[in-house]
Amino acid sequence: MSEINRVYYNKLVRDNIPAKIEAKRQQCDIRKITDVQELQQELFKKVQEEAASLSKARTKEEFLEEYSDLMVVLETLIRQLEISKDELIKFRKDNLITKGGYKHGHFLHWSADVDYRSNESVQGIPL
Numbered sequence: 242m243s244e245i246n247r248v249y250y251n252k253l254v255r256d257n258i259p260a261k262i263e264a265k266r267q268q269c270d271i272r273k274i275t276d277v278q279e280l281q282q283e284l285f286k287k288v289q290e291e292a293a294s295l296s297k298a299r300t301k302e303e304f305l306e307e308y309s310d311l312m313v314v315l316e317t318l319i320r321q322l323e324i325s326k327d328e329l330i331k332f333r334k335d336n337l338i339t340k341g342g343y344k345h346g347h348f349l350h351w352s353a354d355v356d357y358r359s360n361e362s363v364q365g366i367p368l
Contacts, residue, residue: 252290253283255313281321287314 253274262269274280291314295307319329 253280253287277321281318284314284318284321288318 259271291311298304298307
């Protein structure tokens with residue numbers, strides 16, 4: 242096989258992907274990740290990838306597909322990090338109490354609270 246016919250991904254893929262490629266009578270090169278830290282790092286990269294795809298969904302079907310992809314990654318991380326269902330429920334509840342939800346649809350234009358810190362960059366200013 243020539244290099245010209247290869248697409249390099251260099252990323253974690255779902256378990257059924259190699260079989261799907263081979264079912265098309267195509268070749269692929271797969272390496273099993275055995276290091277727990279490396280797998281965790283790749284899963285966190287996958288969260289970012291899947292969340293970006295979810296943010297582009299515009300139909301109910303697209304949303305459901307991308308949401309499912311993201312949830313599979315998150316559930317894998319939950320198992321790997323040995324997080325219990327009770328811990329998830331507690332942290333989600335505490336988070337809602339502390340920060341609130343999105344029921345009211347508040348859109349923040351600006352704030353004089355210079356000590357407030359967000360996970361996101363200020364619009365227009367790259368991190």
